[in-house]
Amino acid sequence: MTLILGIETSCDETAVAVIADGHEIRSSVVASQIDLHRQYGGVFPEMASRQHVIAIVPAVEQAMREAGATWQDLEAVAVTYGPGLSGSLLVGVNMAKGLAYGLGLPLIGINHLEAHIATNWLDVARVRTSEQDAPAELAFPLLCLIVSGGHTELILMSDYGRYQRLGGTIDDASGEAFDKAARMLGLEYPGGPAIQRAAEGGSATAFDLPRARLDRPYDFSFSGLKTAVLREVQRFQPNVHRPADKVPGASEAEQGPVIPPHIVSNLAASFQAAVVDVLVDKTAQAADAFGVRGVLMAGGVAANRRLRQRMESALAVPLHMPPVRLATDNATGVGVAGYWALQQERVDGWDLDVVPGLQLA
Ligand code: KG4
Ligand code: ZN
Numbered sequence: 292m293t294l295i296l297g298i299e300t301s302c303d304e305t306a307v308a309v310i311a312d313g314h315e316i317r318s319s320v321v322a323s324q325i326d327l328h329r330q331y332g333g334v335f336p337e338m339a340s341r342q343h344v345i346a347i348v349p350a351v352e353q354a355m356r357e358a359g360a361t362w363q364d365l366e367a368v369a370v371t372y373g374p375g376l377s378g379s380l381l382v383g384v385n386m387a388k389g390l391a392y393g394l395g396l397p398l399i400g401i402n403h404l405e406a407h408i409a410t411n412w413l414d415v416a417r418v419r420t421s422e423q424d425a426p427a428e429l430a431f432p433l434l435c436l437i438v439s440g441g442h443t444e445l446i447l448m449s450d451y452g453r454y455q456r457l458g459g460t461i462d463d464a465s466g467e468a469f470d471k472a473a474r475m476l477g478l479e480y481p482g483g484p485a486i487q488r489a490a491e492g493g494s495a496t497a498f499d500l501p502r503a504r505l506d507r508p509y510d511f512s513f514s515g516l517k518t519a520v521l522r523e524v525q526r527f528q529p530n531v532h533r534p535a536d537k538v539p540g541a542s543e544a545e546q547g548p549v550i551p552p553h554i555v556s557n558l559a560a561s562f563q564a565a566v567v568d569v570l571v572d573k574t575a576q577a578a579d580a581f582g583v584r585g586v587l588m589a590g591g592v593a594a595n596r597r598l599r600q601r602m603e604s605a606l607a608v609p610l611h612m613p614p615v616r617l618a619t620d621n622a623t624g625v626g627v628a629g630y631w632a633l634q635q636e637r638v639d640g641w642d643l644d645v646v647p648g649l650q651l652a
Pocket of ligand 2: 403407439440590591
């Protein structure tokens with residue numbers, strides 16, 4: 292039995308998990324800062340790192356307590372060292388260093404994107420298969436679609452820890468597009484769940500929004516879509532020139548007349564459909580072209596219900612995705628990827644530093 296402590300502080304969640312043998316969740320604690328950042332309509336970096344400092348020790352203690360583990364039970368400490376906000380990453384990396392040094396354990400730095408991917412190896416994720424009952428094994432090569440607030444990438448995974456980047460966004464990440472569109476529509480942060488909710492009562496064909504087709508088949512662009520939503524918003528609110536012009540709680544006099552609720556629903560539904568269409572089309576195309584044996588999705592946007600349904604029906608190979616609560620940031624994947632690293636004897640030194648712009652491949 293190998294117990295690994297995973298720590299994740301790359302953005303606005305202070306998360307700690309204890310993972311057994313790379314697939315079983317013994318505990319997973321996520322102290323979310325969403326309520327703190329909501330009033331700013333997005334993550335406020337300085338406040339995020341300060342909040343991590345406050346939350347990290349209690350989160351570690353809670354994760355250990357809920358796992359019923361003692362310090363002596365641990366085999367390694369794994370931590371996200373990038374990509375992410377440097378001030379936030381620093382809190383997790385320093386906590387992990389202190390623990391690993393004090394306990395005489397190996398320290399393992401994990402790429403945040405690999406941690407998202409690795410959530411698909413958890414027992415709780417193995418229920419998703421194209422056949423209803425039998426849990427599917429994840430067979431390589433796999434195609435990974437990472438869709439989060441900071442990333443939109445298509446990655447070919449040939450083995451544990453072996454990645455080849457096929458393409459990615461050339462401007463906004465898909466989650467960022469959800470967040471900006473939500474803000475323009477006067478919906479709260481984070482935008483993905485808010486758009487999904489607003490879209491439920493709307494028509495996905497009410498607005499004909501653009502689906503960017505780029506020369507490079509596996510690249511994405513969402514800025515044209517964002518501008519198209521902005522144009523529609525400006526019909527009601529001419530003073531709004533970019534997402535940041537929408538001030539949460541601003542009066543009608545400052546922002547112009549409110550957008551009628553049915554228009555918000557229709558725009559949210561049409562926007563969501565446009566993002567999902569592009570993600571599904573390009574992923575299905577890459578899955579065919581590279582003859583993969585499965586597709587996996589990871590990252591916060593993989594929580595989106597329409598994306599999950601559309602992707603499943605578009606693919607000829609099994610689709611793997613974490614349960615919704617493990618799609619957004621948490622530390623379970625850090626513990627899983629830490630286990631892979633330990634198996635491959637990939638261990639870091641005490642000079643491990645944060646790398647805010649870290650790439651997967
Ligand atoms: O992976 P994540 O928690 O953090 C990053 O690594 O960025 O992803 C957060 C992003 C946010 O942009 C949020 O709006 C989006 O995931 N998101 C969603 C949904 N839930 C979260 N987007 C669409 N539909 C959802 N249900
Ligand atoms: Zn993330």
